[in-house]
Amino acid sequence: MTRTATPSAADGTFDKADSPGIGAGRPGFLWAAPAAVFFALFAIVPLIMVAVLSFARWDGLSSPEFAGLDNWKLLFDDPVMIKSLWLSVLLTVLGVLVxxxxxxxxxxxxxxxQRNRAVLSAIYFVPMLLSVAAVSVLWRAVLDPNFGVPAQATWLFGDGNLFGTQAGAIGVLVFVSTWQFTPLHTLIYQGAARAVPQVLYQAAQIDGAGTVRQFVHITLPQLRNSIITSMILMVVGGLTTFDTVLILTQGGPGSDTTISAYYMYQKAFKSFDYGSASAIALLLVLVSTLISLIVVRLSGYDKMRSTMEGL
Amino acid sequence: MKQRTRFSRTVVGGAALSLMLSLSGCGAGSDAADGDTIHVLVYGDAANKVEKELVATFNETSKVKAVLDTIPGADYQAKLQTIINSKQAPDVFFNWGGGSIKPFVDAGLLLPLDPFIAKDPGLKAKFLPSVFNSAVVDGTSYGIPMRGTQPVLLFNNGKVLKDAGVEPPETWGDLLAAVEALKADGVTPIALGGGDRWPTLMWFEYLYDRIAGPELFRKALDGDREAWASPDSRKALGKIKELVDAGAFGTNYDSVKFTDQGSPTLLATGKAAFELMGSWEYSTQQDAHPDFAKSDLGYSAFPSVEGGKGDRANLVGNTNNFYSVLKKTKHPQAVAEFLKLMYSDQFVKAQLGIGNLPTTTNTERFLDTAASPEFAKFQYDMVKAAPAFQLSWDQAYPQSAATPMYQALQQFFNGSMDEDAFIEAMRALPAS
Incomplete structure (x- = not known):
């Protein structure tokens, strides 16, 4: 993300202020070679292998057999698979909205x-520093129906059967991801909000705008690019969520929180059906790419309109 | 500009470094030409102590040396699957018998042990038959029992039962009456770690056994899918529903787990009266609640069901763990010698010492040396007398069945799936 964003920001914004001069030129492809080799080796090659495997039957023991479109046909007839796609999208949308x-x-x-801001921000950043697995285990214990918080707050949680109903389990997943990942996005917005030129606020104050109006009419529009960045991170992160599901719900109750990434894991490493798992993986890649493209198109992110125009 | 150069240099340097690391990583896995060793692969946990001892004993006399490799518990099956048909494959490996080795048998990877047994009949005769048989696939023996047996028992909190005036149930009727009495006392009658899903499975295993006898499941496993739709199957499902609807498990059992100490703590603290669990409940309680384990932890066989076809002495659970041998081992003779240690006195004493209950015929002589002799005797007598000892369904079926099976069990149990849908889901499982 940063690697692609840096040059365009440099070209678009800094050119005006302090141009590096005509002789500088752009770095040659050679500089990108190590990264490109790395990417090819660990992303492109496996992706191609997954694509091939998705047309094969393979349990990891004997050699793979060509299976034609069998895996794909089964995939689209499998109610759990269709449900898992919807669940992935639902969890992602809920995550973004919250x-x-x-x-x-x-x-x-x-x-x-403000006073104490630095201290509070630092404390608030702590969840980001913990591993997802640790956070999930922690919340699993805190939300135990008999010995955790729900046992003390029955007025809120009822019988505490949070992991036993679909709504409860989805609620827990959304809550725990929010707790864990909001700090990262907060950091993005903090940086972006600091970069908003003070002159805008000063001008608004002279015009008599209050805090709320300043927020709605200056801060939010100025944060536009950051909102899109953060949303794309959330969408990609949401669609590939795995560890929280693995530790908190194991896809249950029943298959009610079996999102696609987890279903792929079950197929590959629980059922040893690598063919179907590869088909799910490939489908997930296609769906994620499609959704990211849609977000980029709709938001105009590809054009990278500067929020500094006219300043 | 200067900064940019420095940045790229760092990136290039970093990439080169990680490339080097990944290359050297590949080299480390290669074989160190060990011609005269056999590799023994086991599930990594506290029981490895005994396996190490036995390997040492074996190496004292054998020219071919045994090397013990361990894989940490949770990853065992997945790792095994990836290496078993590769150069890194072990000679002898730990497994659960039944469905856990069926795919390897089908792929022609395992060595039939019948020739070994022909040479040394002890390799079969020295083990309890109900246990030995769960590693027999299509009439051929593929595994030698190598740890302890773990039958599923109905554990109870004696103090809670006494307060409610309830005895450990002998029959299904007793159990239902106990549920009512305990509910009136404000106690959850039965603790269940439904979040783990395999504890829920235990209720299905026992009720199917007690009502339809052990044959129904065997038929279904052998490919007769209609067995799931039989009247006996429906009757068993009806009994499960009856118990759940009576409130025997409370309402939040799907949020409770055994693995994070949830349900054992309910039993130990008297918030629940019963728990159906493998024999490891005993050592779990000894670790976590030693006082309770000493004074109030009781156990009994699963009750009989009036009019059912299954014997009350039938058991379900993990019959034992097994050693199986790969066909391509270079030292079958040495392996046979190694396997003989699995019924030696040293093996039995060492297993009893760490709380496992071996299933050899000579175990009986050493039961007094067990960590808890009374519990060990109770289990041993049950396993010895059991007309049938059904391996847990999730182990008996091929692994690809486990996930859909768990989903169906949980959904039927909590009422989000009806009887017909459950039967349909079980019929769709990939049988052997």
Whole structure:
């Protein structure tokens, strides 16, 4: 992400201010070779192998047999698979809806100069530093129906059967990811909010705009590119969520939280059906690419319109 | 500009470094030409102590040396699957018998042990038959029992039972009456770690056995899918529903797990009265709640069901773990010698010492030396007398069946799937 963003930002923004001069030129392809080799070796080659495997039957023991379109046909007839795609999308959408407003508000707040802000921001950043696995295990214990918080707060949790109903389990997954990942997005917004030129606020104050109006009419529009960046991170992260599901719900109750990435894991490493698992993986790649493209198109991110125009 | 150069230099340097690392990583896996060794691969946990001892004993006398390799528990099956048909494959490996070795047998990777047994009949005769048989695939022996047996028993909290005036149930009727009495006492009658899903499976295994006898499941496993739709099958499902609807498990069992100490703690703290669990419940409680394990932890066989075809002495659970041998081992003779140690007195004493209950015929003589002799005797007598000892369904079926099976079990149990849908799901499982 940063690697592609840096040059365009440099070309678009800094050119005007301090041009590096005509003789500088762009770095040759040679400089990108190590990264390109790496990417080819660990991303492109495996991807091709997965694509090939998705047309084969393979249990990891004997050599793979060509299976034609069998895996794909089974995939589209499999109710769990179809459900898992919807669940992936649902979890992603819920994640974006919950995390975006929270992290914008927190980020803008953290960009200010209030008392205790630095201390509170630091504390708030802690979840980001913990591993996803540790966080999931922690919340699993906190949410235990008999010995955790739900046992003490029955007015809120009822019988505490959070992991036993679909709504409860999805709620837990969304909550735990929010707790874990909001700090990252807060950081993005904090940086972006700091970069908003003070002159805009000063002008607005002279015009008599209050805090809320300043937020809606200056801060939010200025954060536009950051919102899109953060949303794409959330969408990609959401569609590939795996560890939280593995530790918190194991796809249950029944198959009610079996999202596609987890279903792929079950097929590959529990059922040893690498053919079907590869088909799911490939489908997930296609769907994620498609969704990312749609987000990029709709948001105009590809054009990278500067928020500094006219300043 | 300067900064940019430095940045790219770092990147190039870093990439080169990681390339080197990954290359050297590949080299480390290659074979160190070990002609005169056999590799023994086991599930890594506390029981490795005994396996190390036995390997040392073997190496004292044998020219071919045994090397013990361990894979940490949770990853065992997946790792085994990836190496078993490669150069890194072991000579002898740990497994659960039944469905866990069936795919390897089908792929022609395993060595039939019948020639070994013909030479040394002890390799079969010295083990309890109900256990030995669960590593027999299509009439051929493929495994030698190598750890302890783990039958599933109905554990109870004696104090809670006493307070409610309830005895460990002998029959299904007793169990239902106990559920009512315990509910009236404000106790969850039965603790269940439904979040793990295999504890829920135990209720299905026992009720199917007690109502339809062990044959129904065997038929289904052998490919007679209609067995799931038989009247006996429906009757067993009806009993499960009856128990769940009576509130025997409370309402939040799907959020409770055995593996994170959830359900054992419910039993130990008296919030629940019963728990159906493998014999490891005993050592779990000894670790986590030693006082409770000493004074109030009780156990009994699963109750009989009135009018059912299954014997009350039938058991379900993990019959034992097994050593199987790969066909391509270079030292079959040495392997046969190694396997003989699995019924030696040293083996039995060492297993009993760490709390496992071996299933050899000479175990009986050493039961007094067990960590908890009374519990060891109770289990041993049950396993010895059991007309049938059904391997857990998730181990008996091929692995590809486990996930859909768990899903169906959990959904039927919590009411989100009806009887017909459950039967349909079980019929769709990939049988052997």
């Amino acid at each position: 995390q975006t407003p929270l992290s914008i508000l927190l980020g803008v707040w953290a960009a200010g100069h």
